[in-house]
Every structure is written in C-alpha cells, then in structure tokens.
Amino acid sequence: MSASDNLIPVIVSKVVEVNSIIKRFEFKHINGDALPAFSGGAHIVVEMIDGATKRKNAYSLMSSPFKLGQYAISVRREDDGRGGSKFMHEKVVPGMEMKISAPVNLFALDLRAKKHLMIAGGIGITPFMAQMTQATELGLPFELHYAARSASQAAYMGSLKAQFGDAVACYCADIGDRLNLEALLSDQPLGTHVYVCGPKGMIEAVVQTATNLGWPAAHIHFEHFLSPPMGKAFSVHLAKAGIDIDVGPEQSLLEAIEASGTPVNCLCRAGACGQCETQIVACDGDITHNDHWLEDDQRASKKFIMPCVSRFSGKRLELDL
Amino acid sequence: MSESLIEERFLSRLTDGPLAIAPGLAHYFVADASGAECIIRVAQSAPKGFIEKVHILYVPTPGENALITALYALGAKQFEHVPTIDEAIIKLGDWLSDAKMGSQLYLAGTEGLIGKAVAKGEECGLDHTAVQCEQRGSLARRVQCVHCKTMIENVTTQPTKCPSCDLLLLVRDHYSRRLAAFQGVCINAEDPSEVVEIKEVFK
Ligand code: FES
Numbered sequence: 355m356s357a358s359d360n361l362i363p364v365i366v367s368k369v370v371e372v373n374s375i376i377k378r379f380e381f382k383h384i385n386g387d388a389l390p391a392f393s394g395g396a397h398i399v400v401e402m403i404d405g406a407t408k409r410k411n412a413y414s415l416m417s418s419p420f421k422l423g424q425y426a427i428s429v430r431r432e433d434d435g436r437g438g439s440k441f442m443h444e445k446v447v448p449g450m451e452m453k454i455s456a457p458v459n460l461f462a463l464d465l466r467a468k469k470h471l472m473i474a475g476g477i478g479i480t481p482f483m484a485q486m487t488q489a490t491e492l493g494l495p496f497e498l499h500y501a502a503r504s505a506s507q508a509a510y511m512g513s514l515k516a517q518f519g520d521a522v523a524c525y526c527a528d529i530g531d532r533l534n535l536e537a538l539l540s541d542q543p544l545g546t547h548v549y550v551c552g553p554k555g556m557i558e559a560v561v562q563t564a565t566n567l568g569w570p571a572a573h574i575h576f577e578h579f580l581s582p583p584m585g586k587a588f589s590v591h592l593a594k595a596g597i598d599i600d601v602g603p604e605q606s607l608l609e610a611i612e613a614s615g616t617p618v619n620c621l622c623r624a625g626a627c628g629q630c631e632t633q634i635v636a637c638d639g640d641i642t643h644n645d646h647w648l649e650d651d652q653r654a655s656k657k658f659i660m661p662c663v664s665r666f667s668g669k670r671l672e673l674d675l
Numbered sequence: 676m677s678e679s680l681i682e683e684r685f686l687s688r689l690t691d692g693p694l695a696i697a698p699g700l701a702h703y704f705v706a707d708a709s710g711a712e713c714i715i716r717v718a719q720s721a722p723k724g725f726i727e728k729v730h731i732l733y734v735p736t737p738g739e740n741a742l743i744t745a746l747y748a749l750g751a752k753q754f755e756h757v758p759t760i761d762e763a764i765i766k767l768g769d770w771l772s773d774a775k776m777g778s779q780l781y782l783a784g785t786e787g788l789i790g791k792a793v794a795k796g797e798e799c800g801l802d803h804t805a806v807q808c809e810q811r812g813s814l815a816r817r818v819q820c821v822h823c824k825t826m827i828e829n830v831t832t833q834p835t836k837c838p839s840c841d842l843l844l845l846v847r848d849h850y851s852r853r854l855a856a857f858q859g860v861c862i863n864a865e866d867p868s869e870v871v872e873i874k875e876v877f878k
Binding site: 467468539540541542543544545546548564565566567568569570571572573 | 699700774775779799801802804
C-alpha cells in the first residue's frame with residue numbers, strides 16, 4: 355500500500371505569493387474536519403489534474419504540527435520542470451478542490467539528539483519550518499542555518515529571524531555571505547544531529563564534510579527534493595498484470611503504472627525511500643537511474659529500477675508488476 | 676539442559692577488535708594496564724598530526740610506572756592517569772561533556788573498564804559507531820542478577836551464584852550497554868533442586 359492510495363479531499367483555502375518564484379498554498383479538509391496528525395519533516399503528495407494528465411508531486415508540510423485545521427506547503431516555480439510546479443502556480447486558486455495524501459515522514463527529528471542542527475538551501479527551508487515549531491514547543495535545542503541566492507529569493511527569511519531570533523542564521527550568496535560548513539560542523543556538541551534539505555550539491559557537501567570530520571552516519575539526516583526528471587516517452591511491459599503501458603515525456607514511470615491501475619508501493623516519490631524498488635524481468639536498452647537508493651552493483655545488474663524517478667530508453671523493458 | 680542454554684555468540688556487545696584509527700576531530704583513549712600497549716601500538720602507527728588530537732585516560736596497576744611513562748612520552752594533547760576505573764569514568768564524562776561531534780572513543784583493557792566507559796559514552800551522546808573496544812586481560816564478566824538487580828563483578832563461572840539472593844544464574848550473552856553488564860537469569864527456576872555443574876569459562 356502506498357500513502358497516495360487513500361487520498362484526502364481538500365479545498366484550497368489560501369494562495370499567497372511569497373516572492374517572485376515561490377507561492378504558499380493552504381489546504382483545509384473539504385468537510386472542515388481536522389487533517390491527519392504529522393511531525394515536522396513530513397511531506398504530502400498533491401494530486402494535480404491538469405486536463406488529461408494526472409501528476410503527483412511531494413511537498414514538505416511547513417505548517418505547525420500542532421494546528422491540524424489546515425496544512426501549508428510552499429512551491430517554487432520550476433519553469434523547465436515537468437509542469438507540476440507550473441500547474442500549482444498558474445492553475446491553483448483559492449476555493450479549488452484537490453486531493454492530497456496523508457502525511458508521511460522520512461525526515462523526522464531524532465528525539466534522542468542533544469541538539470538539532472538544521473541546514474536549509476533555498477526552498478529546502480519548508481520542512482524545517484514545521485520542525486522548528488515542533489522543537490520550540492517541545493523545548494528541544496536547535497539551530498537553523500539557511501542559505502539562499504539572495505534575500506529576495508529566500509522565502510520566509512525575515513519572518514524566521516523575527517520568530518526564532520538567534521537560533522536562525524542566514525547566508526545570502528549575492529552579498530558574498532557563505533556558510534562555512536567545515537567550521538560549523540567542527541564545532542557542535544556531542545550528541546548533535548544534523549539535518550539538511552536543499553539542492554543536491556549542498557546535501558552532498560554536508561554529508562561528505564560531516565563524514566570526514568568523523569560524524570557517525572546515524573547522526574546525519576537529509577531530504578532530497580527531486581521532482582521526477584522528464585525525458586522521452588517510452589513503453590513498458592508489466593509482466594504480472596500482463597499489460598503494456600506508455601510513459602509520457604512529462605510523466606514518471608510510477609505515475610504511468612498508477613494510471614494503469616496496477617498496484618505499486620511508494621512513499622517519497624523522489625528516489626530516496628526505497629519503497630518503489632521494482633524488479634526488472636527483462637531489459638533490452640538503457641536505464642537512466644535518477645534515484646539515491648540503489649547501489650552501483652544493483653544498477654549495473656539491470657535487475658532493479660526505482661519507477662518514481664528513473665526512466666528507460668531502448669527496445670523493451672519488462673517489470674515484475 | 677544447561678549446555679543448550681549457553682549461548683555461543685555475543686549479539687548486543689560492541690565488537691572487539693584491534694583498535695584502528697577512524698576519521699575524527701578528536702580521539703579519546705581510555706585504558707587500564709592490560710590495554711596500555713594497544714594505545715601505544717595505535718599511536719606509533721598513526722599518521723603525522725594524529726597525536727595532537729589525542730586525549731588519554733589511563734588506569735595503571737598500583738605501583739606500576741613504566742607504562743605511565745611510555746604513554747606520557749607519546750606526546751598526546753592531554754594525558755591523565757587516575758587510580759581507579761570509576762575515577763576514570765567520571766573524568767571521561769567531564770571530557771566528553773566538552774567534546775564536539777567528530778569525537779572518537781577507543782577503549783582498551785578489561786571488561787569492567789570497557790563496559791563502564793561504553794555506557795558513559797552513550798550517556799554523553801556518543802554514537803556506538805564512534806566507539807571501538809579492544810578487550811585485554813581477564814574475560815571476567817560484570818553480571819546483573821535480573822531477579823534482585825545486584826551487580827556481581829568479576830564473574831568467571833557459568834552458571835554463577837548470586838551473592839545476594841542465592842539463585843543460581845545462567846550468565847547470558849545478552850549485554851546491556853546501559854548497565855554495562857551481562858544478564859544473569861536463574862538457570863533452574865522450574866526445579867531448584869536440579870544440580871547444574873559450575874564451570875569456569877570466562878578466564
Ligand atoms: S517512492 Fe521513494 S524511492 Fe521511489
């Protein structure tokens with residue numbers, strides 16, 4: 355079963371233009387009921403019906419885990435993306451009915467930590483907003499280091515400073531303000547856990563620097579924001595279902611499998627959680643592995659694929675579904 | 676019945692092995708006399724600059740001096756020797772409370788020292804993957820009687836008698852990091868008249 359099987363009907367209660375590239379969307383349950391409880395770091399999957407195309411994108415919840423009357427997410431407009439964020443920016447207006455999944459948390463605070471060190475890059479700030487509210491309420495020590503291209507693109511920077519004061523440090527690249535990871539990670543008390551969410555390069559830098567300094571892997575947490583990459587259309591044979599399906603250029607393989615009504619597991623829809631791992635029955639062609647899950651030897655074996663982000667080109671791909 | 680109850684492997688105990696340098700900002704070593712040579716071995720094969728990040732806590736056997744000198748001569752950033760394991764553990768707690776992420780803990784010596792230092796490390800927020808142990812000297816175990824909670828030091832036999840509640844205990848290989856002790860569970864609870872041979876196994 356996957357979290358997006360039982361979708362929750364919601365109504366878009368508010369749309370706010372945060373800056374030129376980011377909008378915030380708020381959702382309420384269509385019956386006014388409380389929405390399911392979640393903890394900071396959780397995400398929801400938003401279903402977008404755009405004419406004949408159905409897309410599903412995952413977004414971190416940024417609203418307070420203690421206020422379940424509504425959820426809030428922020429979406430950065432990616433013009434060269436596959437259209438999900440564009441749809442959110444252009445088509446979604448207050449009063450519209452949509453469907454979302456229940457929250458899933460793959461980026462939760464480790465409550466054994468003596469201190470929570472949060473590092474955000476750009477729109478990667480959103481999961482931390484819910485986490486900071488949670489940490490404040492529970493009295494957990496935390497610090498946020500927020501890096502962005504410029505102050506005008508850094509969503510919520512001003513309000514976060516106002517709300518959390520010295521616990522928030524900001525770095526804007528356009529004025530030459532850079533986060534010195536090595537210095538930051540060399541000066542954390544024992545028992546600190548580090549959390550990073552942002553662009554790929556930033557996640558890699560944090561994981562690499564911390565590991566080189568001797569941080570145990572169990573103290574390093576990261577969340578990849580990866581919307582499924584686009585590509586050329588291809589078709590796939592689902593062996594158990596006995597059907598052939600077509601994957602459109604802007605569609606992910608996972609979405610195409612779901613559209614065919616074939617059951618498939620998933621959680622993150624971003625190649626990170628491992629839930630959607632699928633066995634390949636036959637492969638005559640090349641797989642573009644875009645996930646962070648499979649090991650190199652698994653990729654080389656051409657026996658596994660993560661349908662949420664990976665694509666295929668070639669003659670024939672048969673999956674064990 | 677006693678034979679089949681004696682487990683073969685340690686499951687919840689930290690892996691013992693020759694200490695090896697792990698990447699880290701600071702390296703804390705704790706040893707008693709049986710483990711001193713492990714520190715010397717690691718330090719001598721270490722890359723340049725390593726010893727400047729090393730802190731050593733040492734518990735000598737009374738009257739012994741040569742190893743203190745040898746350890747001191749390594750030129751670590753910090754070196755202290757204290758008379759008992761318990762004092763070493765208190766001192767370790769002081770050191771670790773100021774320590775930063777990226778610290779590694781290396782323990783060498785007897786079960787008692789290792790067990791207590793591991794528990795202290797965990798209490799201070801050190802992940803178990805940042806702790807290495809090399810057991811030296813006696814394999815005697817520290818056992819907690821699960822029935823009356825008495826801690827029994829230096830247990831060498833299987834089974835062993837609890838000095839406080841008199842039950843005959845099977846020393847299980849279940850090791851509690853928190854208590855730094857093995858579990859001792861009554862071996863003949865169903866039939867206390869059953870006679871179980873006591874063998875010396877943890878030497
Ligand atoms: S759904 Fe998480 S890896 Fe594919």
